[in-house]
Amino acid sequence: MSAGSRPALRFDNRPLVLVLLSRGWRVLVLILVLCGLAWALLASRHLPQTAPPGVMSAPALRAIAIFAAAVTLWITSAVPLVVSGIGVFVALSLAQLMPGLGAGDSTRLVATWFADPIVFFLLGAFLIAASLSAAHVIDHVALRILDGLGTSPRRLRQLLYWTAFLAAFVMSEHAVTAMLFPLAVRIRDALKLRPGTSRYLQGLFIGLAWGATIGGIVTYLGGSRNPLAMGFLQHKDIPIPGFFELLKYSLPVAVPLAVVAALLLEWAFPVDIDSIAAAREALAERRRELGRFAPRQVLVTLIMAGAVLAWMLAGYENIAVVALGAAALLLGTRLVSWKELQQEVPWDLLVLYAAALALAKSLTVTGSPALIAKHLLPFLPHHPAGTIAIIAMVAMLLTEAMSHGAVVSMLVPLLLGVAPSLGLDPVIVALAVALPTGLAFMLPMGSPPLAIAFASGEFPLSLMTRWGALLNTLAVPVVVLAYLLVWSHLR
């Protein structure tokens, strides 16, 4: 339709109202959110500044309104995450949540809520993960495994899958996928199969995404969901599982699910090639390109191992110190440069997490959880396993369309308020949200690993959705069984 290389234009001939809604819904959402905030501000004038538990006070209404506004913006992505995060800071500072505090004191208080240790831990974890990626440490390890042990098509694919699963214990799942994806592409290119025709290759890319996704729920390093959920607990002064204690909760979900996914992979995507000799040659070539495991990689690995050891010994309270210390060591010894790392750190997510934690704190100090619990409780089943199943399902469904952090930020504060009434331990409730939130298998927008795998062009979206939906369905009983057989005995 257009001249030259300019992208083709499209004329939208739907009724103008529909066009307006589809193009201007972000503005509409923003207007509605601002109207809601204005209404809450006006309505709070008629409420007392302090009230007994379970009764609405002016600060509680304002805190709930800001929380609802932020969640709406996160769900709809009407504005960039970083904008809504900054908006939370502004709104909380102006909302006068603590009666008797002046404007300056209020801002200082909100700033302390934002400066949560979890945020600094996440910053450190992002920097460490970026260092591992920049130094090609995981690349080296993965190549050694694949090149050495991947002697048959099935073994090679399973090795890639399990490598992704294990690597996501120490690196963020999307970094793992991004790093292993080029290897999968090399394997594909070496096999010289027509794109989209080989079930084996489809399974190779989908398996890579599944492995990284499932592995990403195991530790505090695989994704930011677990630390964020723990941050909400910390605000309530609830003891939090340490780095290795967390494995007691996550592995009973991750390992069975990983086995189920591995079996599903073989069933859904059978091997339809005879030889991988060409692929092995391509991997060997990549190894030659990377060269030997140089001192730089050795030192980065040692620092990473030291950090893990320190996390084990120092306990959860000090994980931020350890993470930032390790990051400082990596940067200070010039093993990695700041320029390499700064582009890898998702700064907008950091702001989002800080805002989410500040929101949770604002709800707590205004006594809102009791109010929320009062209204939410009638909608939840009063059987713990049933509640866990519903929480897991809701979290998995929401995370297919929303950012993981947004789901955790929305559900954990709400559910922590009702946990005692349901007879559930708060840690279990937080993990029942955080772990399933990482298990998005259906849509590329659900998680970065799926998006990267989908970019291979090897399979249609319907294929990913179909098998992903099945894996999601299987994940719910796995979480419930983990609760019944393990979690309930730990708490």
Added chain:
Amino acid sequence: MAPGSASAGLAAVRLDLINQGLRVDDALVAAGFTLALATTDTRTPGTSEGIDLLLPGGLWTSVSIATTIARASPWLLGFAPGGQESLQLSHRNRPSIPITLPDTVRFRHQSTPTGHSCGDIGAVHGRWVVIAPFVAREPAGFDRPRRFLGLPPARPLTKSQWSIDEVVGCAQAAWRSAGVRLVHLESSHLLRDDGGYADLAPYLSALKRSLPTLVSVSVAPPQDPLQVLDLYHAGADAVSYHLLAWDEAAASQVTPLRSRFVSHRRILDALVAAARVFPRGAVSTDLLLGLEPLPAVEHACATLCELGIVPNLTVFRPLPGAEDQAPTSETAALEPILALMERRMRLMQAQGLASSRVRGFPRVLSGMDRYQPSPVDRWYATARRFLRVRP
């Protein structure tokens, strides 16, 4: 336009003036009256075919003074009795009509930053400034007789292409000094598949950046009708592709060379595609009265209105020196034409085309339309483009 009403009478006078042209009284010329004639700065023969008049009510009309027919016209432009302060149109069999002349002298005497006279670059017509940024890029002699009365006089080009800055400067001068609020661009390139749109696009965007204006465009139709979307996206608010006659053979009498390069089908396809893209009432085509029987024109009007295209009716008159190439040089009977125009208006009203928010210059020129968009209309035009067109 009920018979006997003031506007009906005015329409008849306007049509008759276009039809028969007008003589200028010697006393007026002898007095050195400026007349604000379109001929004032004319440097190229063949471009001094008319003058602009403001009829009662401010209706702007371009009238021939140089054709053979005009030299025998019953209409005479002269001083009103009682001095040289006011002018009137007198007729052998009708009462005199007071007229005024549009003041475009200030505009024409302004210069662009490059030193060119604004009068060389554009012509003011009511609320419009009409600019042709390029010399016609068709084979020599393509459009003789290239114009027909009803249009403002063509401005001579002193160079082959006006720069974007010059065109914008001219439009800004017209904005400041002549109360212009709309821009009409004319351009065509029959040998190119896009009809010359690509050349015009930078001018469109520059004008939109510089002035809060609507821009109407007359261009050659593109080979691919869907390319009208590019024109709309570039900032054209209204577009005209001129059929000139419903019957292709009749149209080729006045545009023989154009017919070789651009088929009637191509024009019609572009019009239909444009009617689907541009705002309602913003797509128009000229039909010349005199080239084919009036019933055929009426049929064309009905069909075009149904397609959402505004048919502009204009009495065909050849340019001075080209009368012998015209199919007819006789003056037309007014009554059937006025009746046809009345029926055309009803058709447009029935299709919701008569009172659209956005209108093109040729449509305004050929009718009794004093179109002047409000800020809401401009906002609508901009918002509609933003909402409807997606990369």
